[in-house]
Each structure stands twice: as C-alpha cells, then as structure tokens.
Amino acid sequence: MEKILVVDDEENIRLLYQEELEEEGYTVEVAAHGQEALDKLKTFRPDLITLDIRMPGMDGVETLQRIREVQRDVPVILCSAYGEYKQDLTTWASDAYVIKTSDLTELKGAIKTLLSRD
C-alpha cells in the first residue's frame, strides 16, 4: 500500500485530503508545517508528498528544497490556491503543480500518474 504525506497548515484541508486519499486506498500521514514534514520523512518514508506552498515559517518551496536534499527521488506535488508560483523556477523541482479546488479529481489524477511511473 502506497504511503502519502500531506503537508498543509490548514487543519481542515489536511483532514479532507487524508480522508479522500485514504478512500482511494492510500496510507496517509499529515504534517502541519515544513519542519514536521522533514521529520516525518525519516519515520514515515512516504512514496509521495503533497505540499502546500503558502505556509507560515518555512514555505512549501523551501520545504521542497530541503526534502530534495534528503530524498531526491520522492515525487512531490505542489498545491497552491492559485498559479502564483508557476513561473517561479524553484517550483520546477516539483513533479506536479496542482491548483487547490474543492474537487480533488485533478490531484488524485496527478498522484496516480506519479505513482505508476516508477
């Protein structure tokens, strides 16, 4: 069973993602900020990470860089309220960029594609 780490500072979003993704059959853990995500990386060893960009403290883009330093090959999906960071070159280090909506079809599709790649 593939493991997904959901990183988002909003509790309700974490809960929504967790429930929806668990329903799809994944094992899901959540982290409320970048540091927690880096900690969980070692213990939980996820197969895929969804990462919110706008977070207080260490933001998603910085967290992404730190994740890449530790674990180069884990697929990361950046999630954001809108396309603001799309032309920010540092986001290109992610494997997908999904704009948050209440309809998670696009996110689930991206997860499926990335996990079936390897």
Next chain:
Amino acid sequence: MTSFRYRERQVSGDIMREKDRQANQLALLYEINNALLSTMKFEQILQIILTAITIGDGMGFNRAMLFLVDERKNCLTGMMGVGPENAEEAGNIWENMKGKGNGLAENLSTLSRNSSPQGTYLDKRVKKVMVPLDREGCILARTVREQRPFNIDPERDSVMCQNDCELSRELDCVLGSKSKDGDPAYRFATVPLWGRERTIGVIVVDNVYNGHPITEDDIQLLTMFTRQAGLAIENCILYKYLEDAHVELKKVQETLLQREKLAALGEMAASVAHEIKNPLVSIGGFTRRLHKTLSNGLPEKKYTETIMREVHRLEGILSDILNFSKASDVVVEKYDVNGIVEETLTGMEEQLRSQGIEVEKSLGANLPEVPCDYRQIKQVFVNLFSNARDAMRDGGTMKVRTFPLAQDGSDYVGIEIGDTGGGIPSTVLHNIFNPFFTTKGWGTGLGLAICHRIVEGHRGAIDVNNEPGRGVTFTVKLPVEGKVDVALF
C-alpha cells in the same frame, strides 16, 4: 475772397471726410478685433474673418475665401469660403443685414456661433482647392511668394491667371477674364495672411455679383485687417497644438493612474481571495464527501448539490480575480487570429445556439500573423463573446469580423465583435473597463478589465462603439510587428 474761402472750406471738407473715413476704418478694425478675441476655435476664427470681409457693415465684399499654406505639401489648401451662392441670394442677405442695430463685434460672434458656412456651395468648392506654391503665373501662389496684395481688374491690368486652374474650375470664376459674356468683368483681389515670421496663407475677395470695382482703399483696409487676422489664425493654431498636447498628456496620466489603481487593487484582491480560497476548498470538499454518503432521492442530496454548485461558482470567481491580479506564464508566438477566433467560437457554439443567438462571421483572408500569447488572446475573445451573449438574453445576432488595418504607419489586425443587445447606458460607458464594474448583476466585473489589460500588454488597443438602443461593438487591434510587454501581466 469768396472763392478762396470756398476752396478752403472744400479742402477742409475733404480732410474731414478723410479723417472720418479713417476713424470709421479704425472703429471697424477695432470691432472685428474684438470679435476675433471672443473665441479660440479654429473654425470660428476663420468664419469671423471671412464674415467681417463680406458683411455689409464690415468691408462689404461679395465673397471671401481663405487658403492656408501647407508646408509639408508645399501648397495652398482651401479652408473656407463665405458668400452667397448667386446674385439673388446675395440681395436677400444684404437686405437682412441692414438695421440689425447690434454692434458689429456682437453680430460677428453670434453669426459665427449660430450659422456655419459648412456645406454651402462656395465652402465646399473652396475646400476642394489645392494650389502648388511653385505654380508659375498663379496669382494666389504669387501672393504668398511675393508677400504682397494683388488687385486684379482685367480692364486695367495685364496680369492674367493661368486659364483653367482649380480655382476657375471650382469657383466658376475665370480669374482674370470675363466669366460670361455680358457679365461685368471679374474683379478680384488677394492679400497675404501674415503670421509672426512667415506668410501663412491668402485671402481672396471678389465682387462677383455687384461688379463693384475694388479700390486701393479697400486693399489698404483689407491689408490692415489681414495682419490681425493672420496673427489670430496663427495663435489659434498654436493654441490647438497646445490643447492637443494637453489632451495627450492627460490621457497618459489617466493610463498611469489606471495602472496604479489596478496594481493596488490587484494586490488587495489577491490576498483576500487567497484567504477565502482555503476555507472554500474545505467547504466544497467536505460537501462532496457528504454528498457521496447520501442515497439518491433524499432531499438532502439536493442541498449538498446546491452547496457544491455554489462553491464551484465562487471558486470560478476567485480564480478570475487571482488570474487578473497575478502574473501567469506568457508565451508569445505568431498566431493566426482567425484560428483563435474559430476555436473560441467552437467552444461556445452550443451556448449561443441555445440562447437563440446567430453568429455572423466574416473573417478576413490572408491576415498577417500576430505575435501574441494564445491563451490570453483567447481569454479576450471568450470574455467579449460572453459579454455579447449575456447582452442578448432573448437572442440576437453576434457579428464577428477580422480585417487588416493600417494606422499611423503600423499594421494591425482588427477584430470586431458586435451584438444587438441594446447597448450600454451612456451614463456608465466610461466605467466599463474598470475592474469590478458590472451591469449584469452577476459575474465579477473583471471581464473587460482583463481584456483591456491583455490587449494593452500586446501593445494593441480596444475600443467600444456603443449605439444605445441597438448594440455594442468592441474592436480589438493587435499590432503585426509588436513586442508584447510581459511586465504588464
């Protein structure tokens, strides 16, 4: 003794008359000058000048025509003609002029405000005339070249015009010869119009109807007058330059203000929208989960559907706002505008048809390709088509036209989108490109603001032609040789 006295009295009588005449001339010039000072409008100045020359209380010539030097083309161009069309009309006018009683200055300025020579036979003819300044033998051209008046009386002078010049053809006066057998000889005079440093034009006068000879006194008075008239015209032209420059500046300032306003608004909108987006995702997301657990047929299922639909709508509005306020990727390549139009139309065909809207397409063949961001230009068309659609809730016709366009030395592709939706109330027309302005009662009011910004970013222009009661036509112009200003997005 007696005879001496008599002679003396006669001489002093002559002097008195001469003094009187001079006083009258000065008073006349003063009156006309007052009238000239009453306006800065070019057409009105010309009209006052020519009316002063022809009005009975003024200099009383039958007709007066004004030509100005066009330095670029090196020619004289007819600007205005004032005078009756025929002898009968001339009689009527002179009759009406008599006994009006008001001061001349007042008469002149009222006249120039209330009646315009535009469209009269003479004026139309004069406006067609163009005389090259280097034309040999032409009295008009010589007046400018030699900077002196000409008083032509064919019975006295040997100075002849070239036959069959524009003037004689257009104005039915064969200058320097008899116009018709039996008519009095055609007499006319020309005086140069002096500006500060150069001759700016010529005034032509004639007595084509009453055949009165033109005296040296007449010429002298006319010359004195045209010195003032020339300066008035030159002032007026300078003033117009200034005014144009002022209008231009004001436009630039408004554009800058608009941009600043947009930027500030954009920032605010982005942060508000961002704060709203996350809770909205939760509301919508959990409603979807709830919805899945409800079995079909339950009334609650309808409720969740409503929430989902409304959340979806809100998300759409938010993405409008966020796209507007934040930059997105710009990919500039050369595209065939017709292709973008067609694709946009295909996507909307069903909606348009179901609303009873007929699409009239006339897409120009062989249009040059235009450098643009495909996605953005498509957005412009989507917004304009949607506006047309929304304006025609009860059906109508949407006209879409594309065409090549040359303007100010540059090539453009023009795209025209017209509807029959009754137009925009003229009281709000100036607002339509402002963000968050809408007359629809729904939507974000960002559609046209987005169009405006995108087209501006492409260094194009978007214009609106509003016909209240009928419909609106938007025209987008995109430059063929353009650099897209990415900084604007």
